[in-house]
Amino acid sequence: MSQAVDPEDGLPVPQRYWSAIAIWLAIAMAVLDSSVANIALPTIAREFRVEAHEAIWIVNAYQLAIVTALLPLASLGEIVGYRRVYLAGLALFTTASLFCALSSTLLELTLARMLQGFGAAGIMSINAALVRFTYPQHLLGRAIGFNALVVSLASAVGPSIAAAILAVAHWPWLFAINAPLGLVTFALAAYALPRTARIARRFDLGGAVLNALAFGFVIGGVDLLTRAGRPLLGCVAIAAGIASGTLLAFKGRAEPSPLLPVxxxxxxxxxxxxxxxxxxxxxxxxxxxxxxxxxxxxxxxxxxxxxxxxxxxxxxxxxxxxxxxxxxxxxxxxxxxxxxxxxxxxxxxxxxxxxxxxxxxxxxxxxxxxxxxxxxxxxxxxxxxxxxxxxxxxxxxxxxxxxxxxxxxxxxxxxxxxxxxxxxxxxxxxxxxxxxxxxxxxxxxxxxxxxxxxxxx
Structure with missing residues (x-):
């Protein structure tokens, strides 16, 4: 059973170590899935009989979902508790991984990857906060260093792991392998993650919409500008994204705990x-x-x-x-x-x-x-x-x-x-x-x- 935590002292041993393992397993899975799909794109494109630029949305959908959901989910974590958002994100990520493995069309896989991205955002947005409440302050630097180590190694070995899986199995196994690992991590996280204080305020739905528009328009505009060969439409989208971000920043100036942390x-x-x-x-x-x-x-x-x-x-x-x-x-x-x-x-x-x-x-x-x-x-x-x-x-x-x-x-x-x-x-x-x-x-x-x-x- 997880315990309430004193922010200065962190969790007691051995709960601290179990919590750290759960945090780092989840972030490793989320980071790995940012890169493993890249290796399989040519194979998936051939199987679904689509062009390369269409298959790229398997990667883009995941990244776009993460970027648009990070700040809203971090804000939600302060309201309902970091532990709940992390567990929900991990559950969604694991379930969506199965949907990815079972997809039979490009549209199904892209939608599943988007759901997987929202789950990954739940993990990534709360990751550093949970590390802070897991370890005592005098060990926080070392803990964050190990967190950086996990993220770096996951980024580095992602392509190699993907290549090894594809050498012996079909591409759906890139995603199916997350299911058993996700279940183990969820059980560990439910047992060990700290329970933290919550902030009594309403979730800023309007801010979340502006945040999604800001990142969505900017990233989509950049894609139109650099890859799709539609510079005018790309510039319009980027301008709309900047305008949405500006509105979000001005909106947050009058709020004590804004979604965009101005x-x-x-x-x-x-x-x-x-x-x-x-x-x-x-x-x-x-x-x-x-x-x-x-x-x-x-x-x-x-x-x-x-x-x-x-x-x-x-x-x-x-x-x-x-x-x-x-x-x-x-x-x-x-x-x-x-x-x-x-x-x-x-x-x-x-x-x-x-x-x-x-x-x-x-x-x-x-x-x-x-x-x-x-x-x-x-x-x-x-x-x-x-x-x-x-x-x-x-x-x-x-x-x-x-x-x-x-x-x-x-x-x-x-x-x-x-x-x-x-x-x-x-x-x-x-x-x-x-x-x-x-x-x-x-x-x-x-x-x-x-x-x-x-x-x-």
């Missing part, structure tokens, strides 16, 4: 942490998408060699994340994050200068340096975001943490598409150079938390 954005250290997070994840996505093209077109590596060359980055993130998280319990996150993003920028700049004669070692140390820098930044920054918000707004802070990550990744992916459209041969180098600049900007924002107006957490 109250938290008034806290300088929180706002700077969000901004530096967006910069870092934009830089990460710029690199992740452009590097395979660099390795293929410039270094002339095979797909297998490309996969090996991508490996040092997530490995170093996994190693440095928990270490940096532990250090952030003792040293200012502003300094740790600034150092990390400077290292990240140096690694990205070095990658941009690779020549066709570069050896495996030449690439590997650059990739490892990027992973060290990114890993050294992420956990301290996430810890600061969570602790700079009042305990009653932990859900909003966690939702904003996930939103910043997805916003940065979406922006980075869009920028790559633009750079490659402008210069197919030089798009990779341009993307990496811009990524290095964004990492340096993030470092400046991180160090800005040392200023008197924004004391470091």
């Amino acid at each position: 109250d938290l954005m008034r806290i300088p250290v929180f706002a700077l942490s969000v901004a530096s997070s967006i910069c870092s994840f934009s830089a990460q996505m710029l690199a992740f998408i452009s590097l395979p093209f660099l390795f293929d077109g410039v270094l002339h590596r095979t797909p297998v060699e490309t996969g090996l060359l991508m490996t040092p980055w997530p490995i170093m993130v996994g190693i440095l994340g928990p270490i940096a998280g532990g250090l952030s319990d003792r040293f200012p996150a502003a300094i740790l994050g600034g150092i990390g993003l400077v290292l990240f920028a140096v690694g990205l700049g070095a990658l941009a200068m690779l020549t066709p004669e570069a050896s495996f070692v030449d690439v590997a140390w650059r990739m490892a340096l990027c992973g060290c820098g990114f890993g050294f930044f992420q956990a301290p920054n996430n810890r600061t975001m969570m602790l700079s918000a009042p305990r009653s707004r932990a859900g909003a802070a966690g939702g904003m943490l996930a939103t910043a990550r997805l916003t940065g990744q979406t922006g980075g992916a869009t920028a790559v598409a633009v750079f490659f459209a402008l210069s197919p041969t030089g798009g990779a180098a341009t993307s990496l150079t811009v990524a290095a600049g964004l990492a340096l900007l993030g470092a400046c924002l991180s160090l800005g938390r040392l200023l008197p107006a924004a004391p470091a957490a």
